[in-house]
Every structure is written in structure tokens, then in C-alpha cells.
Amino acid sequence: xxxxxxxxxxxxxxxxxxxxxxxxxxxxxxxxxxxxxxxxxxxxxxxxxxxxxxxxxxxxxxxxxxxxxxxxxxxxxxxxxxxxxxxxxxxxxxxxxxxxxxxxxxxxxxxxxxxxxxxxxxxxxxxxxxxxxxxxxxxxxxxxxxxxxxxxxxxxxxxxxxxxxxxxxxxxxxxxxxxxxxxxxxxxxxxxxxxxxxxxxxxxxxxxxxxxxxxxxxxxxxxxxxxxxxxxxxxxxxxxxxxxxxxxxxxxxxxxxxxxxxxxxxxxxxxxxxxxxxxxxxxxxxxxxxxxxxxxxxxxxxxxxxxxxxxxxxxxxxxxxxxxxxxxxxxxxxxxxxxxxxxxxxxxxxxxxxxxxxxxxxxxxxxxxxxxxxxxxxxxxxxxxxxxxxxxxxxxxxxxx
Numbered sequence: 001x002x003x004x005x006x007x008x009x010x011x012x013x014x015x016x017x018x019x020x021x022x023x024x025x026x027x028x029x030x031x032x033x034x035x036x037x038x039x040x041x042x043x044x045x046x047x048x049x050x051x052x053x054x055x056x057x058x059x060x061x062x063x064x065x066x067x068x069x070x071x072x073x074x075x076x077x078x079x080x081x082x083x084x085x086x087x088x089x090x091x092x093x094x095x096x097x098x099x100x101x102x103x104x105x106x107x108x109x110x111x112x113x114x115x116x117x118x119x120x121x122x123x124x125x126x127x128x129x130x131x132x133x134x135x136x137x138x139x140x141x142x143x144x145x146x147x148x149x150x151x152x153x154x155x156x157x158x159x160x161x162x163x164x165x166x167x168x169x170x171x172x173x174x175x176x177x178x179x180x181x182x183x184x185x186x187x188x189x190x191x192x193x194x195x196x197x198x199x200x201x202x203x204x205x206x207x208x209x210x211x212x213x214x215x216x217x218x219x220x221x222x223x224x225x226x227x228x229x230x231x232x233x234x235x236x237x238x239x240x241x242x243x244x245x246x247x248x249x250x251x252x253x254x255x256x257x258x259x260x261x262x263x264x265x266x267x268x269x270x271x272x273x274x275x276x277x278x279x280x281x282x283x284x285x286x287x288x289x290x291x292x293x294x295x296x297x298x299x300x301x302x303x304x305x306x307x308x309x310x311x312x313x314x315x316x317x318x319x320x321x322x323x324x325x326x327x328x329x330x331x332x333x334x335x336x337x338x339x340x341x342x343x344x345x346x347x348x349x350x351x352x353x354x355x356x357x358x359x360x361x362x363x364x365x366x367x368x369x370x371x372x373x374x375x376x377x378x379x380x381x382x383x384x385x386x387x388x389x390x391x392x393x394x395x396x397x398x399x400x401x
Contacts, residue, residue: 005252005328008319013202013289016325018318021201023288026185035203037108042210047103054099058132059089061096061214065222065379070349077369078232078376083219083247085383086355090128092121092384093215093243094196100211102129105192112187113137115194116180118145118173118239119310119357120152121384122196127161129194137161140179142172145309148392170303173239173313177287197240198317201288205317212246219379220250232376233258236383237361238331239275239311241320243383252328259328261320262364264306265335275304277316278324278331291318307336307392308356310384338363340396343386355384356392 008015021031041047055061064087068080085093105113113135117123123139130137139156143165146153156163169175177195184193198205198212216234223231234251236244238261251257266274274280277292284293286301294302294314304314323329334342339356342363347353354362361380369378386393394401 002326005323005326006249008322009202009206013206015319015322018283018290018321019202019205020290021288022285022290023201024185026188030188031201033108034104037104038203038207041104041107047107050103051100055096055214059095059099060087062218062222063087065219065226067226068350071346074349075366075369077372078374078378080365080369081223081377081379082352082382083215083379085215085243085381086385090121090125091387092125092355093212093246093381094122094125095128096214096246097196097208097211097242098122098125098129098194100207101192101194102133102135105135105194106133108192110192111135111190113192113194114140114180114183115196116140116173116176117196118142118176118312119308119355119384120145120149120156120388121310121355123161123163124152124155124159126194126196127156127159130161131159138164138183140164140166140176140183142166142170142176144171145173145176149309149388150391152388172304172309174301174304174315181287197242198245198319199240199287199289199291199315205289205319208242209245209249209319212242213249215243215246215381216248216250219247223377223379227377229377230254230257231379232256233260233378235260235262235361235365235378236381237262237311237357238316238320239264239313239357240315241317243381245317245319247381248329258330260330260332260364262332262334262361264308264311264360265333266305266307268335269333272302273305274333274335275306275311275313276333277314278320279333281314283321286315289318291315291321292324307339307396308360310355310357311360332364334360334363340393342366343393347386352382353386354382355386356389358383
């Protein structure tokens with residue numbers, strides 16, 4: 001066993017053999033400057049107090065830890081809690097990271113914000129902080145995602161952001177990130193790129209993890225208050241992996257707490273239409289870091305597929321690749337149909353409409369709960385609300401609106 005799982009990355013941004021900085025020469029000075037600025041901000045009490053104030057009064061943290069009485073009773077297994085990050089301002093966990101990064105952009109004297117988005121939750125969070133701090137924002141989004149996440153596109157535009165449709169490749173999150181990186185290389189001096197997940201070149205995977213770790217830190221305090229002990233199991237969905245690592249990171253060295261992250265199985269793990277990068281991928285380089293990717297024998301990136309736009313990504317954050325190989329986290333897979341069933345069950349049992357992303361984690365929980373002991377405690381991160389998904393779900397279930 002390692003002394004600690006929490007002392008990574010190293011100073012070059014590596015989590016074991018994963019991570020690092022694979023970027024164009026033009027970007028390297030900016031990446032190093034960002035690392036320096038973040039390192040300085042971390043030690044600055046003013047940065048911390050401004051961040052704490054905004055998380056409390058603007059975002060609405062701490063988010064509640066809620067006992068799911070009816071779900072627990074229905075599954076006849078362990079006691080189930082939801083960490084209710086869908087109650088944050090903007091409706092997901094993404095805002096936690098955006099607050100931290102917009103404060104950095106301000107400190108670094110940047111004049112313009114860019115971002116990529118899949119489900120639109122990160123895009124909405126970026127548009128929100130850009131409006132609050134008076135930055136122009138350009139958000140890249142795949143045209144496929146623009147169609148299936150129309151409510152969030154409207155919200156971004158209403159908040160004053162420009163949404164640029166990406167027509168290349170699979171027209172989803174990977175391609176939106178490609179375009180955002182191209183923009184960044186071209187406008188390197190004026191522009192701050194708010195990456196939404198724990199991917200990209202160092203320091204992004206570390207920085208986004210640190211900003212999202214507020215989730216797990218709060219859970220530790222809240223569960224001790226409610227139950228007097230740490231949870232037996234933590235669960236979260238995983239696309240790029242920011243909500244999962246945000247929940248898991250404070251618990252990585254608590255080895256009695258099991259960790260399960262759930263990848264998107266799309267049309268099925270044995271088809272080529274899924275987004276299960278760890279279960280079906282192999283190591284390679286994408287978007288500035290080395291990690292597990294869905295790729296063919298020639299190293300070309302395969303298209304990912306998922307009903308959930310936020311999990312529809314052919315890679316994963318490098319820290320997850322490390323935790324996968326270390327076997328500290330188990331990575332399960334749930335397909336579209338299973339996620340839809342969980343979406344309906346949660347809505348009807350708990351009066352909580354989940355986003356399709358956490359519906360994947362919930363579907364795995366529904367599968368395993370009956371086999372576990374009743375005295376156990378499970379915490380699942382409800383990382384987003386399902387308002388954005390109503391049109392997608394209605395189409396799949398053939399419900400006329």
C-alpha cells in the first residue's frame with residue numbers, strides 16, 4: 001500500500017505515469033504562469049476568504065447531505081445519502097471550480113474567458129461567473145450537444161456569453177475542447193481558459209480537483225455529524241471526472257471507505273458506442289495530458305457515445321487513470337437504458353429529478369444496494385439536476401410534450 005494517495009501530482013504534473021503537459025510551445029509560458037499564479041493564490045488568505053464568501057453566499061454552499069428514506073426502503077439495503085450538489089446556484093457541481101478559476105483570471109489580469117462544454121452545465125457556470133465579474137465569454141459546444149441541451153444553451157446566451165457551435169468530429173465535448181484549445185493558442189495573452197474537468201495539461205487536473213474537493217470535505221463533516229462515522233461507500237458518475245474526484249479526494253487515504261465511479265456504457269459496453277474510457281480504453285495523449293482513452297489500433301481517438309452529454313467524452317482525468325491502475329477506485333459501467341430507469345425511479349421515489357449524469361451512478365447503486373449490509377452507509381454525489389435533460393428523456397421514452 002502507498003503511504004498516501006493524496007500527495008500527487010509531482011511537480012511536473014504526473015500522477016504515476018499519467019498527466020503531464022503535452023502542449024504547443026506557444027502555450028507553455030502561459031501554463032507555467034498559471035501554475036505560478038495558482039500556487040501563489042493557494043497561499044494567499046485573501047484569495048481563500050473571497051472564494052469562501054462566494055461559495056457560501058453566491059453558490060449556496062454547503063450543499064445538503066440528504067437521507068433518501070424512500071430509496072433506502074425500496075432497495076432494502078444500506079442507508080443511502082445524496083450529496084445534493086444539484087442545489088448549487090446554476091444546478092450542478094461545476095460552479096465550484098468556475099469560482100476558483102475566475103478569481104485566478106482576475107488576479108492574472110486576463111480580459112477574456114473561453115470554455116468548452118458538453119451538457120452545458122459547465123458552460124452555464126462559466127457564463128454565470130463571467131457575467132458576475134464582467135468578462136466577455138466564448139463557450140464552445142458541439143452541435144450535437146446544442147440540440148440535446150437546448151435549455152442550457154438559452155441560459156448561456158441569456159447570461160451574455162457567446163455560444164460557438166462545433167461541427168467537427170463527433171460534434172460533442174471532445175471536439176468542443178479541441179476548438180477551445182485552438183482559440184487559446186491564438187489569443188494566448190488576453191485569454192483565460194476555464195477547463196471544466198480534471199483533464200488538460202498540468203496544473204488543470206490538480207487545480208480543478210482542489211476546487212471541487214469542497215464536496216468531499218463537506219461530506220466528511222456532515223456524515224460525522226449525522227452518523228458519527230465515515231461512509232462505507234462513496235459513489236459518483238465519471239466522464240472527465242471532476243465531481244467524482246471532488247467527492248473522493250478527501251477520502252483517498254481512508255481505506256475503509258470504498259470508492260465506486262461509474263462510466264457511461266452508452267448502447268452497451270460490448271458495442272463501440274459507449275464512453276467507458278477506463279474499462280475499454282488504453283493509455284494515450286489527448287488535450288494536453290496522458291490518460292486512458294478510447295482509441296483504435298493506430299492511436300486515433302474513437303468517438304464516444306452516451307445519452308448523457310456530460311459523460312460523452314473519450315477520455316478521463318489522469319488522476320482517475322492512476323487510481324484505476326492502483327485499484328483504489330472501482331470503475332463500473334452503466335448503459336443508457338439503466339440510467340433512464342434510475343432517472344425515473346429517483347424522480348418518483350424521492351421527488352428529485354436527477355441529471356442523466358448522476359443517474360448513471362444511481363443505476364449502479366440500485367444494482368448493488370440489495371447485496372450490501374443494511375448497517376452500511378452510502379453517499380452518492382447528486383452532481384446535477386435534470387431540468388436540462390427533460391427533452392432528451394421525453395424523446396427516449398416517447399413522451400409527447
